[in-house]
Amino acid sequence: VDRNVLADMRKLIEDFPSFAKKYRLIKRIGEGWFHKPSQPPGQWANHTSIGTFSTVYKAEDKLYDYYNNDWKDQIEATKWTPPPVRRRHNHPSSPRRPNRYVAIKKIYVTSSPSRIFNELDLLNDLRNCPSVCPLITAFRHTDQVIAVLPYFRHSDFRSYFRDMTIPDIAIYLRSLFTALKSCHEHHILHRDIKPTNFLYDPSTQHGVLVDFGLAEREGTETKPCLCHEGRPMRRARQVNSVWAQTSNGQNQPGYPKNDTRPSKRANRAGTRGFRAPEVLFKCTEQTTAIDIWSAGVILLTILSKRFPFFNSADDVEAMIEIATIFGSRRMKAAGLLHGCVFETTIPTVGTQGFSLEKIILWSTCRNEDKPLTTEEKMAVSFLERCMELDPSRRITAEEALQHEFLKMHDP
Ligand code: ADP
Ligand code: MG
Numbered sequence: 001v002d003r004n005v006l007a008d009m010r011k012l013i014e015d016f017p018s019f020a021k022k023y024r025l026i027k028r029i030g031e032g033w034f035h036k037p038s039q040p041p042g043q044w045a046n047h048t049s050i051g052t053f054s055t056v057y058k059a060e061d062k063l064y065d066y067y068n069n070d071w072k073d074q075i076e077a078t079k080w081t082p083p084p085v086r087r088r089h090n091h092p093s094s095p096r097r098p099n100r101y102v103a104i105k106k107i108y109v110t111s112s113p114s115r116i117f118n119e120l121d122l123l124n125d126l127r128n129c130p131s132v133c134p135l136i137t138a139f140r141h142t143d144q145v146i147a148v149l150p151y152f153r154h155s156d157f158r159s160y161f162r163d164m165t166i167p168d169i170a171i172y173l174r175s176l177f178t179a180l181k182s183c184h185e186h187h188i189l190h191r192d193i194k195p196t197n198f199l200y201d202p203s204t205q206h207g208v209l210v211d212f213g214l215a216e217r218e219g220t221e222t223k224p225c226l227c228h229e230g231r232p233m234r235r236a237r238q239v240n241s242v243w244a245q246t247s248n249g250q251n252q253p254g255y256p257k258n259d260t261r262p263s264k265r266a267n268r269a270g271t272r273g274f275r276a277p278e279v280l281f282k283c284t285e286q287t288t289a290i291d292i293w294s295a296g297v298i299l300l301t302i303l304s305k306r307f308p309f310f311n312s313a314d315d316v317e318a319m320i321e322i323a324t325i326f327g328s329r330r331m332k333a334a335g336l337l338h339g340c341v342f343e344t345t346i347p348t349v350g351t352q353g354f355s356l357e358k359i360i361l362w363s364t365c366r367n368e369d370k371p372l373t374t375e376e377k378m379a380v381s382f383l384e385r386c387m388e389l390d391p392s393r394r395i396t397a398e399e400a401l402q403h404e405f406l407k408m409h410d411p
Helices: 003-015 017-022 041-045 072-077 113-125 157-163 166-185 232-247 289-304 315-326 328-337 356-363 374-386 397-402
Strands: 023-029 054-061 101-107 137-141 144-150 198-201 206-209
Touching (some): 003 023, 017 023, 113 144, 166 289, 289 374
16 A cells, blocks of 8 residues: 555544544545656646546445435435445344445645635535436535545446447446536536546446536636627628738737737636547637537547547647547638637648548448448447537537437437
8 A cells, every 4th residue: 555645544534533433534546646657747647637636535434324314315316326235144243234435535725725615516506416426525624625425336447448339338428418418407517528537337337427626617707709609790700800810920820829819818627638629729618518529539439449539748739639530621610610720731630531430440440341330320420419629519418318329228
């Protein structure tokens, strides 16, 4: 056992004596940011959320009673089934009360305490939502905050995604989109949809969405973005003016990296490789559609059997990866929606791009004589709807649940 982990656990118990009475810490789960393997930061940072830090432990609730607790309804609402009750019959003091595990999330104060409040506040709003991890309680000691969540048994995505059948994928996504529908109905953007934040147990086929550390309410801190201008004519005029601005000598047209115009400051929190094009184009009026794109990246990962599918080190590289698939023409159009000029001279980025079907056939090394099955085609057409470059045309979570692919094996 890592000494740092033990020291952290001891500190936690010292700082929260009331907590220690109720819970018994078992082990650390998830990846704490300061315990990452000693690789150069760039290597793991690609798949780490930017802007949030926490450590999660598994613990046992010593006083828990399944049949007599006040958050039973909340647990039931997630459609999660508690593990079967195991009684130690042969022990004289055999407690009838089964073990009850919780996840203890210690949230670090990074940017501001309001971030922590935000996470707890949103979780509180989302209680009773199917497939969203409920919040049991939270403790604070000076500047430290811990959130107590029911423990969900889950497997590492990398251990099962290559073996998923099309019906498995549909069931997985139905669970994920059920969670997204609840969030989006509450006008909450999760902002960090990726496999490690969706805890899935392939044996029970249940999943819960966790980690609202980067989540935000729709419409906070927004400045108008061109993509929200209604009529196309008006939109075209405004884009032209941006063009003029970029080519009049103040700014060279080029990658948005060089774009220093003050209006282009937007929330870019999330995980590289899962960020929607509008996030990369620094749209200032991001909507819940960003989560749908990320869910699409998960589906693309599963279908192509490649994780991580996108492996960029920065935003510009991420745009190039997306442009390689969709083609520079569509990528340019996508940028213009947000008043952003996308120019590229990278030879691998063609104008036309490729169909997602082609990308999947290539990544799984299938040649032309083994085309996609009808079911696989259905999955790809669903994927196309999730990975629309224009957020206003992307499928919504509610529509997704009505899509033939997700309804395919609906019991
Ligand atoms: P972070 O902000 O550090 O990413 P998360 O909330 O995503 O924090 O939790 C990190 C990891 O801890 C998750 O990927 C998961 O493995 C584990 N974890 C979090 N919540 C739970 C839970 N309720 N049950 C089981 N494991 C959990
Ligand atoms: Mg996380």
